[in-house]
Amino acid sequence: MRTVATIADVRAQVARARAGGQRIAFVPTMGFLHEGHLALVDEAHRLGGFVVMSIFVNPLQFGPTEDLARYPRDPAGDSAKAERRGIHLLFTPSADEMYPPGRAVTVVPRRLDERWEGAIRPGHFAGVLTVVAKLFGIVQPDVAVFGQKDIQQATLVRAMVRDLDMNLAIVVAPTVRESDGLALSSRNSYLLPDERRRALVLSRALRAVERAWRGGMTVGAELTRVGDKELATEPAVRPDYFALVDPDGLEPVGRATTGTIALVAARVGATRLIDNLILGA
Numbered sequence: 587m588r589t590v591a592t593i594a595d596v597r598a599q600v601a602r603a604r605a606g607g608q609r610i611a612f613v614p615t616m617g618f619l620h621e622g623h624l625a626l627v628d629e630a631h632r633l634g635g636f637v638v639m640s641i642f643v644n645p646l647q648f649g650p651t652e653d654l655a656r657y658p659r660d661p662a663g664d665s666a667k668a669e670r671r672g673i674h675l676l677f678t679p680s681a682d683e684m685y686p687p688g689r690a691v692t693v694v695p696r697r698l699d700e701r702w703e704g705a706i707r708p709g710h711f712a713g714v715l716t717v718v719a720k721l722f723g724i725v726q727p728d729v730a731v732f733g734q735k736d737i738q739q740a741t742l743v744r745a746m747v748r749d750l751d752m753n754l755a756i757v758v759a760p761t762v763r764e765s766d767g768l769a770l771s772s773r774n775s776y777l778l779p780d781e782r783r784r785a786l787v788l789s790r791a792l793r794a795v796e797r798a799w800r801g802g803m804t805v806g807a808e809l810t811r812v813g814d815k816e817l818a819t820e821p822a823v824r825p826d827y828f829a830l831v832d833p834d835g836l837e838p839v840g841r842a843t844t845g846t847i848a849l850v851a852a853r854v855g856a857t858r859l860i861d862n863l864i865l866g867a
């Protein structure tokens with residue numbers, strides 16, 4: 587594995603791989619790698635010969651009251667994990683390399699960011715799309731892999747690639763969970779033991795909705811009530827939303843069908859967690 591910190595070095599390495607006839611597969615991350623990220627790497631290996639990972643904690647996607655300063659970081663551990671998982675090129679730029687002074691353009695979504703995470707975190711998805719567009723421009727991958735856990739992000743990235751005619755494929759890989767159901771997330775590291783136990787209510791609520799749907803309940807509002815009721819069994823967990831939405835527009839559905847997404851976000855102590863499940867997947 588080579589580790590580089592400049593855009594010029596990424597371009598040189600990628601050009602060499604391409605000249606050797608390799609397809610470029612890309613996994614963008616903010617580091618503090620866990621099995622969820624590493625599953626994206628495994629998927630990238632299935633899709634392309636030369637696998638590039640970026641690690642960059644992108645200041646543009648954090649709001650003024652969010653956790654940028656305390657976002658967990660582990661550069662040495664990340665590098666070891668990336669190397670063990672067969673990453674060919676690790677890109678770890680500084681904020682100055684990514685955002686030199688004089689920046690004039692950002693990528694701002696027009697739709698798909700008005701609800702859910704976008705409503706609660708104003709400007710977040712403009713920050714995500716801007717950095718992802720830049721990373722795509724730098725790495726020029728044939729395919730990029732995103733996690734299903736951040737499904738609104740993946741949906742917006744797909745929309746950006748479509749609407750801005752970017753020449754790459756987007757693959758969304760399933761969420762990796764602990765054996766007790768907790769979706770892997772770098773933010774799980776903030777949870778105290780008692781909070782971690784309470785956080786299981788998110789995946790329990792999603793599973794309860796899936797069970798009800800498989801049992802024949804299809805009305806979106808009724809399924810939402812099932813999710814809300816399960817969330818209420820942990821009063822210390824404060825839900826931001828529980829919703830059943832269509833996979834393209836992320837709008838609430840009247841009736842749930844195969845492919846409808848159950849979405850949840852909640853605060854557990856000081857930590858905000860999100861999770862989702864695709865019905866019938």
Ligand code: PAF
Binds near residue numbers: 615616736
């Ligand atoms: O999902 C993430 O870790 C980030 O939002 C991403 C896609 C790397 C952009 O900073």
